[in-house]
Amino acid sequence: MTDVLIIGAGHNGLVCAAYLARAGLDVLVLESSASAGGMSATRTVSDDYRFPGLAHVTYPISKAIRKDLRLDRYGYSTGTPIDTVALDAHGQHLVIGADAVSGTDLPEPDGAAFPAFKGRYLEFARKIQPLFSNKPPRLKNMGFADARTLARLGWNIRMGLGKEAMYEFLRVAAINIYDVLNEVFEDDRLKGAIAADAIMGSAMGPRTPGTVLTWLQRLQGELNGPLSCQGGAQLVDALTQSAEDAGATIRFDAHVEKILIDRGKAFGAELADGEMVKGKLVISNVDPRTTFSRMVGAPRLDTMFANRVTQIRGAGVVGKLNIALSGLPEFDGLSESQLGNRLLVAPSMRYVEHAFNHSKYDECSEHPVLEVTLPSLHDRSLAPDGHHVMSLNIAFLPYALEGGWEEQKATLAYKVISQLGDYSPNLKSLIVDHEFLTPLDIEDEFGAVQGHWHHGELSIHQSFMLRPLHGAAQYDTPVERLFLCGAGSHPGGGINGLPGRNAAKRVLELGGVK
Amino acid sequence: MSIDHTHFRQALQRTPFHDRYAAMSTTEHWATWNTYKVPYVVDKLSTEYFSVRSGCSVMDLTPMEKYRIEGKDAHAYLDRLLTRDLSKLRPGRVTYVAWCNDDGKVIDDGTLFQLDEDTYRLCSQHHQLDWLLMSAAGFDVRIAVETHDIAALAVQGPTSYSVLTAAGIHGLEDLRPFGIKKLQCDGFPVTVSRTGYTGDLGYELWTDPQNALPLWDAIFAIQGQYDIHAIGLDTLEMVRIEAGFIMPGFDFNCAEATVRNGYDRSPYEVGLGWVVNLDKGHFTGRNALVAEKARPAQRRLTKLLVDGNKPVGEAFIYAGKNGKQVGEVKCTTWSPILKANLAIADIELRNGKLPESLWARFDYQRELKWRTAWAECHAQSKPFYSPEHRALTPPRRA
Numbered sequence: 001m002t003d004v005l006i007i008g009a010g011h012n013g014l015v016c017a018a019y020l021a022r023a024g025l026d027v028l029v030l031e032s033s034a035s036a037g038g039m040s041a042t043r044t045v046s047d048d049y050r051f052p053g054l055a056h057v058t059y060p061i062s063k064a065i066r067k068d069l070r071l072d073r074y075g076y077s078t079g080t081p082i083d084t085v086a087l088d089a090h091g092q093h094l095v096i097g098a099d100a101v102s103g104t105d106l107p108e109p110d111g112a113a114f115p116a117f118k119g120r121y122l123e124f125a126r127k128i129q130p131l132f133s134n135k136p137p138r139l140k141n142m143g144f145a146d147a148r149t150l151a152r153l154g155w156n157i158r159m160g161l162g163k164e165a166m167y168e169f170l171r172v173a174a175i176n177i178y179d180v181l182n183e184v185f186e187d188d189r190l191k192g193a194i195a196a197d198a199i200m201g202s203a204m205g206p207r208t209p210g211t212v213l214t215w216l217q218r219l220q221g222e223l224n225g226p227l228s229c230q231g232g233a234q235l236v237d238a239l240t241q242s243a244e245d246a247g248a249t250i251r252f253d254a255h256v257e258k259i260l261i262d263r264g265k266a267f268g269a270e271l272a273d274g275e276m277v278k279g280k281l282v283i284s285n286v287d288p289r290t291t292f293s294r295m296v297g298a299p300r301l302d303t304m305f306a307n308r309v310t311q312i313r314g315a316g317v318v319g320k321l322n323i324a325l326s327g328l329p330e331f332d333g334l335s336e337s338q339l340g341n342r343l344l345v346a347p348s349m350r351y352v353e354h355a356f357n358h359s360k361y362d363e364c365s366e367h368p369v370l371e372v373t374l375p376s377l378h379d380r381s382l383a384p385d386g387h388h389v390m391s392l393n394i395a396f397l398p399y400a401l402e403g404g405w406e407e408q409k410a411t412l413a414y415k416v417i418s419q420l421g422d423y424s425p426n427l428k429s430l431i432v433d434h435e436f437l438t439p440l441d442i443e444d445e446f447g448a449v450q451g452h453w454h455h456g457e458l459s460i461h462q463s464f465m466l467r468p469l470h471g472a473a474q475y476d477t478p479v480e481r482l483f484l485c486g487a488g489s490h491p492g493g494g495i496n497g498l499p500g501r502n503a504a505k506r507v508l509e510l511g512g513v514k
Numbered sequence: 515m516s517i518d519h520t521h522f523r524q525a526l527q528r529t530p531f532h533d534r535y536a537a538m539s540t541t542e543h544w545a546t547w548n549t550y551k552v553p554y555v556v557d558k559l560s561t562e563y564f565s566v567r568s569g570c571s572v573m574d575l576t577p578m579e580k581y582r583i584e585g586k587d588a589h590a591y592l593d594r595l596l597t598r599d600l601s602k603l604r605p606g607r608v609t610y611v612a613w614c615n616d617d618g619k620v621i622d623d624g625t626l627f628q629l630d631e632d633t634y635r636l637c638s639q640h641h642q643l644d645w646l647l648m649s650a651a652g653f654d655v656r657i658a659v660e661t662h663d664i665a666a667l668a669v670q671g672p673t674s675y676s677v678l679t680a681a682g683i684h685g686l687e688d689l690r691p692f693g694i695k696k697l698q699c700d701g702f703p704v705t706v707s708r709t710g711y712t713g714d715l716g717y718e719l720w721t722d723p724q725n726a727l728p729l730w731d732a733i734f735a736i737q738g739q740y741d742i743h744a745i746g747l748d749t750l751e752m753v754r755i756e757a758g759f760i761m762p763g764f765d766f767n768c769a770e771a772t773v774r775n776g777y778d779r780s781p782y783e784v785g786l787g788w789v790v791n792l793d794k795g796h797f798t799g800r801n802a803l804v805a806e807k808a809r810p811a812q813r814r815l816t817k818l819l820v821d822g823n824k825p826v827g828e829a830f831i832y833a834g835k836n837g838k839q840v841g842e843v844k845c846t847t848w849s850p851i852l853k854a855n856l857a858i859a860d861i862e863l864r865n866g867k868l869p870e871s872l873w874a875r876f877d878y879q880r881e882l883k884w885r886t887a888w889a890e891c892h893a894q895s896k897p898f899y900s901p902e903h904r905a906l907t908p909p910r911r912a
Contacts, residue, residue, distance in 0.1 A: 264796055264804075298652030299594050302616035302798040307648050471616075478801055 002028045003513045005269055005279030007256045007295075008447070008486065010038030011232060013285030014239035014250075015500030016485040016507075018069045021246035023508055029248060030269060030277065032255035032447060036240050038285075039446050039453065040232020040495055042382075045435045049324035049389050050382045052231030054442070054453060056373050056391040057082070057342050058495045059221030060228075061235060064133070065497045069242040076238035079228025080378065083341045086193040087423050091333030094189045095341070098226050101190060110187045117184050124169050125219035127156040132220050132491040135474050135502050136465040145509070174460060177215055178206040178349055188348035196346035196369050200395060201453040201493065203317045205356030206349045210460045217458055221494055229340065229378040232495050239497075259284070259295045259482060266482035269295075280513040281481050283503060287448050287455035288312060288468035288488040296479055305478055308469045312488075313462060315399040316439030316451030317359050321392040321416060324433040328374070328388050329424045340377040345370035345419070359396035364412055369395040370420065387432070392416065399439040399450045409436055454493025455486055464490060475499075475506040483507055526551035529576040530665040530726030534734075538744050545747050548641075548661070550577035553746035560850070562745040566670055566712050566753050567851045569741035570677040572733060573750065575666035575718060576726075579624075579641055584633040585655035592626065592634060595649050595798065597781055599791035603628050608692045608709050611636075612786050613645075618802030619769035619778035620786065621645060622762050625709055627694060635660070639762050645770065649798065665726035669733065670716030670753075672901070675909035677740050678706070678717060681732045686717070687908035699725075700732050711750065713757020713897060715904050740912070755847045755856050758817050758897035760784055765815060765844040765858055779860075780806055784815045810866035815844065817898060818891040820855040820874060823848065826889060829876035831859050833869035835888050840869055843876075849898060856898050857891065868893055 004020050006013045009031035021027045035041055039054040060078040061071070086094040086103075094103035101114045130152040137146035157166055172180050177198040181191040195206035198215035205211075221227075240250065259282055260268040268278035284291040289312050292298075298306035331339065346352050346369045358365040371393040376383040383389050394416055401408060413436045421427050439451030448455055456468050465473045468488040475483050485503035487493035527550045529535075535553055543554045552574060556562065565571040583592065593600050596611045603609050605628050612623040624638035636646075646657050669678060675686055683699045686706065694707045702725040710716035721729055734742060754761065762768050765784070772778040780803065781790050792804055820826050825848065831841035841861030849856050861868060872891040877884055903910050 261796075263793075264801065293652075299590065300796050302801070303595075303645065303649040304616040304798070306651055310651065 002026050002279045004281045006283045008285030009036040009250050010285050011040050011495055011497055012486050012500035014243050015497040016504045017248040018243035018246055019504035021243055021248035027248035029250040030254040030256055031252050034252050037236035040236050042233040045322055046433045048384050051322040051389050051391055052375050054320055055232045055495045057227055058230050060225035061497050062224050065501055071238040074238035074241040078225050079230030081226035082229055085341045085343045086189040087343055087345050088189055093333050096193055107186045110185045110190055113184055122219055125216045126223055127160050135506055136490040172212045175212055176207050176209050177211040180212055192346040192348040192352055193344050195349045195352050196344055201318055202458055205353040207353055214458050229373055229375055261300050265480040283483040283485050285486040289449045305471050312456050312468055314452040314456035316442055317396040319394040319397040320437040322435040323390040323431055325388040325390055325430040326432050327430050329427045329430055331424045339374050343372040356396050359398040362398045362400050362402040364397055397438055405438045405440050455488030458492045475503040529574050530723040531574045531730055534730045548577040554748045555746045556744045559748055562743050562749040563752055565743035570671040570673045571743055571745045573668045573745050575668050579638045580661045580664055581636045582658045582660045583655055587653040588632045588634055588655050591653040591655045597790040599794040605630055606694045608707050612781055612789050614799030615769045618780050618799035618806055620781055621769045640768055665721050665723045667719045668710055670710045670712040670714055672715055672903055673740050673912035674716050676912040680736045690907045691905055700728055711759055712753040713899055715909050752847045755845055756849050756899040782811055783813050811863050813862045816859055816861045817894040818857040818859055819894055820857050821890045823855055824878050826857055826874040826876040829874045831861055832873045834871045835873045852899055
């Protein structure tokens with residue numbers, strides 16, 4: 001019998017598989033689609049054009065994972081650093097780098113304040129890193145590792161930050177990014193762009209409490225290195241090879257319907273065609289709501305736990321628009337060399353908040369937040385010679401759009417393209433093909449319930465020891481021999497591989513398959 | 515149809531039997547039970563008590579929480595809800611059950627009636643609808659409150675069988691304990707179960723509220739022939755302690771209503787380990803109970819025979835006279851039929867065992883002057899009172 005079954009060959013599933021295979025366990029990954037990578041995998045649209053998955057910009061994966069799994073040997077490298085361009089309707093764009101910002105009409109104090117501000121928040125992010133790279137500590141019946149994590153966190157925040165910075169950290173940790181940015185900056189474009197980073201992927205506006213924390217979570221990635229247009233495909237290839245070289249097997253087109261349980265112990269998975277695959281341990285990289293409510297089923301769980309699962313908040317609010325182009329679009333005020341950057345349409349925090357407000361009422365804003373990249377500028381193989389692909393993340397698109405997506409999908413794609421046409425007059429004339437994934441499509445394509453990138457909101461009440469929920473926050477679950485390793489678990493989404501790594505460590509800490 | 519907006523004028527609801535109770539009440543000593551007006555004592559406590567132990571008592575059970583659970587998955591649903599193995603339950607049978615929260619702490623106990631293949635009635639002390647509905651996720655079941663739609667009457671005592679037979683309810687001779695039968699009384703249907711909360715021979719009668727008064731009248735029509743008394747909650751409290759029955763919310767906290775950490779109790783701790791089956795498959799609280807079973811028991815509700823005749827209510831229990839405090843008394847009664855001083859106490863165990871010697875330190879008044887005294891207590895494992903005639907089928911005629 002296989003030692004470990006991992007459900008889902010998304011990047012976290014692969015990280016977990018590689019770690020466990022390296023520890024000597026016999027690992028089988030069951031993937032429902034025909035290729036690995038999940039949301040990070042490259043997508044093909046009309047043969048000639050390929051697109052990065054939902055993760056079209058990424059930070060490098062953590063050094064520990066890179067080293068442990070020898071990813072560099074398997075072809076992983078960090079991509080070319082890119083800047084962020086905050087698009088302006090009048091062509092007065094801002095260019096925001098890792099530690100500098102420049103642009104026409106940027107108030108001088110803002111330009112001067114930015115490096116210190118960014119530095120301070122990266123420092124905050126660094127100090128809370130122990131919380132992300134370890135299993136979340138349990139407060140009741142704390143183990144030694146839990147106590148160590150908390151001690152390091154406390155030491156980092158108090159001694160590492162110093163008194164003044166610690167006070168500032170404690171002040172901002174749970175508040176909203178809107179207030180914080182207004183305290184420091186004047187420029188709407190700059191504030192809009194930073195705020196967009198804090199909320200992208202979450203059902204939150206800049207004024208939502210906890211958006212400083214979501215930004216700090218994003219900055220965890222920046223601690224590993226600068227943002228690039230690398231996408232997830234190269235990482236997925238490296239992880240796949242690393243896992244397979246260590247002895248793990250990946251089986252494609254194996255759609256798991258049910259987790260098999262006998263007397264409270266998981267012992268395998270039942271596939272859509274009825275085949276039963278057995279394993280001594282089952283690890284689910286599928287989102288917690290699907291794992292517990294559908295694959296395990298409420299009847300096999302305790303009442304309150306099953307009920308809490310249904311209360312996990314996480315309706316996706318980001319859509320993905322992939323556009324195949326017959327040439328390189330021109331943007332007013334941007335040179336050709338600048339087009340390889342990440343382009344943001346988030347001209348002010350007010351704009352972002354408005355876009356979010358509509359989604360609260362199951363409506364689409366006429367003015368969504370857009371994150372635009374031209375991946376083919378970084379990887380020529382994605383499009384035929386002279387042609388290009390453009391990738392857009394669109395926020396906020398409600399999962400449960402009033403009136404349904406079927407009717408309104410085409411209209412919305414048209415509106416978004418028209419909106420972007422204001423910045424790039426020749427864009428429309430270059431369009432060869434497009435693919436639009438609404439949150440509903442993302443749910444269908446990637447199996448993530450309600451199409452949420454992170455398998456559940458990264459809100460404070462669903463973070464750390466409460467992620468995905470009390471009773472399953474340390475990767476083991478109420479079902480014996482069933483573990484979680486996906487983005488729904490601590491420390492959450494993004495392409496960081498940490499849930500997969502922490503889960504593997506937890507499995508080994510609890511004795512592996514013994 | 516117009517909506518009745520006047521119910522608020524009446525602070526307490528009246529049961530379908532209320533008119534008869536009211537006519538009989540000489541004490542006007544009324545209690546509230548689940549929003550209904552019911553008697554503590556109707557006329558005289560001693561008469562009412564002895565009607566249970568040596569005659570026939572009648573008590574209105576309508577306020578008891580009743581839920582109808584039906585549907586294709588009703589059995590599977592109940593199996594996941596309740597700690598007990600239900601594989602032997604059949605249509606026409608009743609079983610005593612308890613249910614726990616995720617932490618394996620008792621939420622409530624009650625009786626489960628299997629009325630038909632996929633139809634059950636669950637009776638409980640406390641309102642449970644929210645928990646029952648929350649537990650229904652993933653099951654094809656319908657759950658409805660039927661508390662107010664069914665008139666229920668407990669007829670209990672050594673002569674109860676003869677009384678009901680004489681009152682015209684025929685067919686009880688082969689009704690075994692925990693059995694259910696659908697019978698007739700004076701031309702209307704009445705469902706009879708051989709169940710009760712007195713530890714004596716007895717029946718519970720279930721009928722449509724419109725038949726409530728005819729049912730009552732049919733029973734009391736033969737009052738000249740038999741000693742029949744309507745009883746109140748005070749009598750019930752005495753006889754249930756004699757029978758060793760515990761009451762959730764009084765003898766221990768109901769889990770989901772407990773605020774303080776550690777103040778709720780597991781089935782093992784309240785002496786309900788016998789309704790827990792850890793091998794039957796998953797049920798809510800199972801994981802916690804498996805873990806608890808692996809450790810020595812920490813505490814246990816214990817039946818105590820107390821020396822002397824002074825009630826030891828609101829008393830602490832000590833390991834030895836002047837010893838360490840190890841528990842507290844939850845309920846007490848003087849048992850007239852046993853001529854014994856009874857108590858049920860929550861006692862801490864050591865290495866899973868009761869302390870060798872148990873003493874109650876209690877306060878009592880003599881001519882309004884408070885005194886403190888000690889009484890030795892003797893733990894009992896069996897019910898204090900369990901007469902042989904209780905379980906005979908057919909029951910003894912009187």
